[in-house]
Amino acid sequence: MNNGENMRLNGEADEEDDDDDANGGLAAWERTYADDRSWEALQEDESGLLRPIDNKAIYHAQYRRRLRSLSSLATTARIQKGLIRYLYIIIDFSRAATEMDFRPSRMAVVAKHVEAFVREFFDQNPLSQIGLVTMKDGVAHWLTDLGGSPESHVKALMGKLECSGDASLQNGLELVHGYLNQIPSYGHREVLILYSALNSCDPGDIMETVQKCKTSKIRCSVIGLTAEIFICRHLCQETGGSYSVALDESHFKELLLEHAPPPPAIADSAMPNLIKMGFPQRAAESSIAICSCHKEAKVGGGYTCPRCKARVCELPTECRICGLTLISSPHLARSYHHLFPIIPFDEVTDKVLHDPRHQTPKVCFGCQESLMNPGNSPGIRVSCPKCKQHFCLDCDIYIHESLHNCPGCESFRRPKLATYDE
Amino acid sequence: MASAPSKLYADDVSLLVVLLDTNPFFWSTSSLPFSKFLSHVLAFLNSILVLNQLNEVVVIGTGYASCKYLYNSSSYSNHGLEDGRMPALCTRLLKNLEEFVIGDEQSIKEDPRGGTMSSLLSGSLSMALCHIQKVFRSGSLHPQPRILCLQGSPDGPEQYVAIMNAIFSAQRSMVPIDSCYIGSHNSAFLQQASYITGGVYLKPQQMDGLFQYLSTVFATDLHSRTFLQLPKSVGVDFRASCFCHKKTIDMGYVCSVCLSIFCKHHKKCSTCGSVFGETPVELDSVSKQKRKTPE
Numbered sequence: 001m002n003n004g005e006n007m008r009l010n011g012e013a014d015e016e017d018d019d020d021d022a023n024g025g026l027a028a029w030e031r032t033y034a035d036d037r038s039w040e041a042l043q044e045d046e047s048g049l050l051r052p053i054d055n056k057a058i059y060h061a062q063y064r065r066r067l068r069s070l071s072s073l074a075t076t077a078r079i080q081k082g083l084i085r086y087l088y089i090i091i092d093f094s095r096a097a098t099e100m101d102f103r104p105s106r107m108a109v110v111a112k113h114v115e116a117f118v119r120e121f122f123d124q125n126p127l128s129q130i131g132l133v134t135m136k137d138g139v140a141h142w143l144t145d146l147g148g149s150p151e152s153h154v155k156a157l158m159g160k161l162e163c164s165g166d167a168s169l170q171n172g173l174e175l176v177h178g179y180l181n182q183i184p185s186y187g188h189r190e191v192l193i194l195y196s197a198l199n200s201c202d203p204g205d206i207m208e209t210v211q212k213c214k215t216s217k218i219r220c221s222v223i224g225l226t227a228e229i230f231i232c233r234h235l236c237q238e239t240g241g242s243y244s245v246a247l248d249e250s251h252f253k254e255l256l257l258e259h260a261p262p263p264p265a266i267a268d269s270a271m272p273n274l275i276k277m278g279f280p281q282r283a284a285e286s287s288i289a290i291c292s293c294h295k296e297a298k299v300g301g302g303y304t305c306p307r308c309k310a311r312v313c314e315l316p317t318e319c320r321i322c323g324l325t326l327i328s329s330p331h332l333a334r335s336y337h338h339l340f341p342i343i344p345f346d347e348v349t350d351k352v353l354h355d356p357r358h359q360t361p362k363v364c365f366g367c368q369e370s371l372m373n374p375g376n377s378p379g380i381r382v383s384c385p386k387c388k389q390h391f392c393l394d395c396d397i398y399i400h401e402s403l404h405n406c407p408g409c410e411s412f413r414r415p416k417l418a419t420y421d422e
Numbered sequence: 423m424a425s426a427p428s429k430l431y432a433d434d435v436s437l438l439v440v441l442l443d444t445n446p447f448f449w450s451t452s453s454l455p456f457s458k459f460l461s462h463v464l465a466f467l468n469s470i471l472v473l474n475q476l477n478e479v480v481v482i483g484t485g486y487a488s489c490k491y492l493y494n495s496s497s498y499s500n501h502g503l504e505d506g507r508m509p510a511l512c513t514r515l516l517k518n519l520e521e522f523v524i525g526d527e528q529s530i531k532e533d534p535r536g537g538t539m540s541s542l543l544s545g546s547l548s549m550a551l552c553h554i555q556k557v558f559r560s561g562s563l564h565p566q567p568r569i570l571c572l573q574g575s576p577d578g579p580e581q582y583v584a585i586m587n588a589i590f591s592a593q594r595s596m597v598p599i600d601s602c603y604i605g606s607h608n609s610a611f612l613q614q615a616s617y618i619t620g621g622v623y624l625k626p627q628q629m630d631g632l633f634q635y636l637s638t639v640f641a642t643d644l645h646s647r648t649f650l651q652l653p654k655s656v657g658v659d660f661r662a663s664c665f666c667h668k669k670t671i672d673m674g675y676v677c678s679v680c681l682s683i684f685c686k687h688h689k690k691c692s693t694c695g696s697v698f699g700e701t702p703v704e705l706d707s708v709s710k711q712k713r714k715t716p717e
């Protein structure tokens with residue numbers, strides 16, 4: 001699903017690239033080199049020869065460092081995942097977004113990373129909502145209403161990838177202020193502006209708008225793609241947001257993803273509590289029922305409130321009849337791997353490997369890849385401190401970064417587990 | 423790592439990873455004998471290998487106390503018949519299966535007081551996903567992987583988090599999890615797994631015709647699937663397991679800090695240690711004044 005969207009995005013971006021005459025006057029063959037940046041994948045060895053960078057070893061070393069810093073971080077920081085944040089993302093699609101200092105263009109880069117951000121945001125804040133607004137031709141366009149489904153936002157964004165005219169910071173802020181001012185007070189109001197332009201074309205006094213946002217307790221943050229601008233800094237300072245300017249694509253991605261976890265100021269002020277929730281069942285594809293949200297008869301899909309049995313179309317929502325908060329349990333479960341992280345695996349030392357008393361497994365427990373060197377001596381591997389199974393380096397990374405289960409620990413029933421039941 | 427691979431390979435070549443439930447507690451109560459079940463499955467696996475000579479089959483045993491790789495078609499040649507009688511699939515698989523089941527029953531005898539009847543689905547799912555990642559790493563030319571769970575044991579609520587982790591990882595790598603559930607009640611875990619990853623969930627009605635169910639629903643490659651009318655979902659059980667008793671619940675209390683689920687009100691969250699106020703919050707009490715949809 002994710003890939004499909006990506007490919008479509010790239011496809012469109014490429015087309016746009018081709019149509020664009022202002023391409024620095026490069027010939028097609030020159031452009032392929034410029035786009036690939038193939039020289040970045042080379043390094044010079046001792047004798048001055050160019051060699052491809054040995055990515056695998058570097059990658060694994062980087063990963064181990066990241067893993068260590070993550071596990072030390074996890075013990076100190078406690079993130080409030082149950083916060084209800086209402087976030088509007090305002091994207092600058094003015095003429096400035098066609099600039100090609102980001103490849104293939106600022107617009108394509110912004111869209112690609114906003115897609116990743118939206119998904120990450122909902123992983124980290126399953127109860128929160130996002131809305132999208134674009135700025136172009138001096139006005140602000142409303143793209144999606146506040147909602148909790150990443151798919152609908154991504155779809156709406158990818159369908160509207162074009163830039164023109166000027167950006168208007170004031171119009172953008174006025175538009176989202178109108179929406180955010182109406183949401184209930186338990187929700188946290190936030191705006192994130194991705195700003196390409198160096199100017200703002202406003203109909204009135206923007207300082208008044210900044211003060212309006214401040215009094216409505218809307219936290220405004222800006223990520224610039226060009227250079228620091230006074231009005232953006234002023235806006236962020238006044239409303240308690242953060243302001244940063246991206247140096248390149250990877251820096252932009254980093255800055256954007258920093259906004260996915262709740263800002264510390266909000267996380268500290270919220271009181272922990274228990275929220276009563278229902279986990280509805282999805283109805284059979286062939287069933288017919290009248291939904292309580294649209295009051296229409298619908299075939300298939302839909303969810304049934306476990307308390308009053310009313311039918312609703314979408315999750316998360318609150319039941320119109322009995323008021324219970326309804327959420328699909330997988331929605332919550334997406335973040336559980338943060339709660340029960342698997343411990344980093346240990347590198348198996350040479351001493352242990354060559355100790356004749358130890359039996360060294362010949363294949364990786366996870367993927368069955370051979371762990372032996374060509375000369376049939378035991379090769380490099382890691383082992384789980386709990387279950388003592390051996391894994392290859394690729395599985396090590398996959399297990400900690402995506403799977404979040406140790407196949408070894410999951411494959412043996414420990415006597416301890418049996419006492420859990422009843 | 424988790425990103426989906428490019429699809430340069432032929433779209434009708436399949437890698438089928440079968441998770442075979444061998445839980446002795448289930449099979450001793452099942453109306454369908456294990457040997458009958460096995461003959462249906464062997465015929466089905468053989469038909470997969472015959473459908474396309476590039477197809478690959480991997481079988482992982484889901485036992486009560488352990489999980490193990492039982493068979494990998496790419497490591498044995500399946501051409502012709504070994505010693506003139508049985509194809510490699512049958513001899514190899516049956517031999518490994520026997521060893522595995524004996525070993526698994528041995529560990530039950532060593533620890534006989536387990537009250538649960540579930541098998542270790544979380545383990546075999548995790549192994550299958552690791553194996554599939556290896557196939558993704560092998561280059562752009564590889565068969566299209568999918569997982570088929572042949573499961574009969576009831577869900578083990580204590581595996582809830584691990585199974586959900588595996589489901590999301592499969593979803594991110596675009597690996598569908600198909601399930602053929604032959605137990606008496608529906609499996610909420612497998613319904614969710616198939617729904618989230620875009621696989622098919624099926625609970626056959628007639629066990630005698632198991633081969634026919636398998637070959638008509640689960641044999642087609644992912645590309646051809648788009649042209650078929652596959653069984654429609656009969657609903658998905660989205661209930662969760664509470665963290666305190668590992669009980670399946672449809673209503674509960676959620677910790678606002680870490681989103682742990684509890685079946686009743688607690689003073690303190692056992693997962694993250696947050697201390698709660700006296701009365702649980704119902705969000706609706708505040709959202710009655712929910713904003714009207716703007717024009």
Ligand SMILES: [Zn+2]
Nearest residue numbers: 291293294313
């Ligand atoms: Zn409806």
Ligand SMILES: [Zn+2]
Nearest residue numbers: 305308319322
């Ligand atoms: Zn209700």
Ligand SMILES: [Zn+2]
Nearest residue numbers: 364367392395
């Ligand atoms: Zn491995």
Ligand SMILES: [Zn+2]
Nearest residue numbers: 384387406409
């Ligand atoms: Zn382990």
Ligand SMILES: [Zn+2]
Nearest residue numbers: 664666667685
């Ligand atoms: Zn409980």
Ligand SMILES: [Zn+2]
Nearest residue numbers: 677680691694
């Ligand atoms: Zn908690």
